[in-house]
Amino acid sequence: MSTTSLFIEILIVGSIADIWLGLFLLTFFPIDLANLSFVVNTLVKFSTFLAIPFLAITYILGGLILFVSEQILNPFFQTRFKHKFFSNAKLRYGDVRATFYQKASEQVIEDLKFDRQIIRISRTSVLNFLLLTIGLIPHLKVYPDVAMYGIITSLLFMVFSFWQWKERYELSYKKMLDTYHVLREKNRK
Numbered sequence: 001m002s003t004t005s006l007f008i009e010i011l012i013v014g015s016i017a018d019i020w021l022g023l024f025l026l027t028f029f030p031i032d033l034a035n036l037s038f039v040v041n042t043l044v045k046f047s048t049f050l051a052i053p054f055l056a057i058t059y060i061l062g063g064l065i066l067f068v069s070e071q072i073l074n075p076f077f078q079t080r081f082k083h084k085f086f087s088n089a090k091l092r093y094g095d096v097r098a099t100f101y102q103k104a105s106e107q108v109i110e111d112l113k114f115d116r117q118i119i120r121i122s123r124t125s126v127l128n129f130l131l132l133t134i135g136l137i138p139h140l141k142v143y144p145d146v147a148m149y150g151i152i153t154s155l156l157f158m159v160f161s162f163w164q165w166k167e168r169y170e171l172s173y174k175k176m177l178d179t180y181h182v183l184r185e186k187n188r189k
Helices: 003-028 033-045 047-087 093-103 106-140 144-188
Strands: none
Touching (some): 003 047, 003 106, 033 047, 047 093, 047 106, 047 144, 093 106, 093 144, 106 144
């Protein structure tokens, strides 16, 4: 995976986090609608100056969300997924992984790397959309229709992100194991 795609992946994750972080900030530091045009005009006026620090904060936030989502979801699910495929085949994951990366074709490895990228984005989306949902709850009083629509949409995205994360994880382990078996059969001939 190139550093450019990793950079963009982290920015995507951080951009979604910017939204829920902004909602949390608005909860504790509300902006009066009368002052909204002043705030927007001031931000537009200094947008060039603010772009680099905002991008840096977005990047750092994206990296944090990647780490935290992995720490939260993987202990509960990843071990079970790995166990399902590798223990049932009476193989160690580390051995299969090492063989896969040493002997599989570049195209097969790139395919798995793409799956891993989707896995990371899906996993972070579970956490991001959960936090977005939580960030919208305090705004139900002021903007009930918009907040409720946002909550329902965020919950749906969270559920679909979790489903995609689970399916992709299982598929990536299956691909790795299938490739390992093909490589092992090739070596026997």
